[in-house]
Structure formats: C-alpha cells, structure tokens
Amino acid sequence: MLSFGNDLALKPLPYNPVQAKAMLQKAGVKPGTQIQLDFRGPDSNFREVAQAVAGYLQAVGITASLKPYETNVLLNDIIPNGKTGEMWQNQWGGWTFDYDNTAYSMYYTKQRWNPFDDDAKLNALLHTQRNTWDQLARKTTLQEISRYVADQALEMPLYSLNTIYGLNKRAKNLALPADGRFRFVEASVD
Numbered sequence: 001m002l003s004f005g006n007d008l009a010l011k012p013l014p015y016n017p018v019q020a021k022a023m024l025q026k027a028g029v030k031p032g033t034q035i036q037l038d039f040r041g042p043d044s045n046f047r048e049v050a051q052a053v054a055g056y057l058q059a060v061g062i063t064a065s066l067k068p069y070e071t072n073v074l075l076n077d078i079i080p081n082g083k084t085g086e087m088w089q090n091q092w093g094g095w096t097f098d099y100d101n102t103a104y105s106m107y108y109t110k111q112r113w114n115p116f117d118d119d120a121k122l123n124a125l126l127h128t129q130r131n132t133w134d135q136l137a138r139k140t141t142l143q144e145i146s147r148y149v150a151d152q153a154l155e156m157p158l159y160s161l162n163t164i165y166g167l168n169k170r171a172k173n174l175a176l177p178a179d180g181r182f183r184f185v186e187a188s189v190d
Helices: 017-026 044-059 071-078 099-107 120-130 135-152
Strands: 033-040 062-069
Touching (some): 033 071, 044 062, 099 120
16 A cells, blocks of 8 residues: 555455356366465464465365465475466565565566566566656556556455554654564664
C-alpha cells in the first residue's frame, strides 16, 4: 500500500470456488489433478497457510501435496534453480517502498525469484520503468505492471502481516518503521 507504483484500483479477488471450477474446466484442468506446494517447513505460519491453500484447492478439485523444505534450501536452491513443484509459498516485503524491488526480482526473466517465465511484454515494461526519470510516467508503468501481473495470475497474494511493537519509555528517537526493519541511527536508551 505504501510502495511507489502501487495501484489502489486493484482489489483482491473474492473467494469464489464456483467460478474457479469453471475457469479450471475451461483451461482443461481435470478434477483430481495433483500438484506440489513447496513451503518453508520449520515455519509454523507457512505450514498453516500451506494447509489452508491445499484445502481451498481441494474444494475446486485439485489435490495438493505439501512439501516442506528447510528455509535456506528452499530460498537458495529450490526456487532460484527452478526445482519447485507447481506452486511455492514465499513472503515478500516492500522494504524499499518501491514496487520495482518486488516486480523486477519476481518477474523479470531469469531473476532469482523467476526461474521459469520468459515474458517479453513484462520484461519490456520492467525495463522501461527502470529507465524512466519522469516519476509520474514511471508510476504509471509500475501500475501497468501490477495490473498485468494480476491479469496473468503470476502470484496469489493471500494476506499481510501486521507488525506489533512494544516500546519501553526509556527508548528515545526510535522511529517505528512501516516496513518492519528498524534503523537505530538516532535511537538511544535512557
């Protein structure tokens, strides 16, 4: 929401298993199709979300086998080298507050988080916004990228985590960051 290039007109897709079944049928996906969903095994939150996603898929006729990996193996070997199943679970934060940080890494051909797709149109849009000095034009291109990604269903955003802070009165000049990454440059403790 806070990232430069965010398109506020994009809305989450509603939960609609009837429409999902119709779309799968139209795409030629047979009921009972099996897929593999890879996730970070040691993380209980990822495990629970993977189980929920498997349940949603089961409701529309797809059987998901859950494959847990150690976090470092999944992030440094399986995903970047294109060894995943049909789906994998990841989390992403907008720590630069610029959609390019997410979009380029996840969608440009042969980037770390995109070992599979080679989409000339998306590559051109990503390249264009990186070489645009006019901020309004760049924002417009980033919003076009986000709409294209949504139309192509390149990801399924599921949820956002809220960050909860506890702060002692002795802490001074500590800015609570919207990205969850503390910068202790001006901070002190009395």
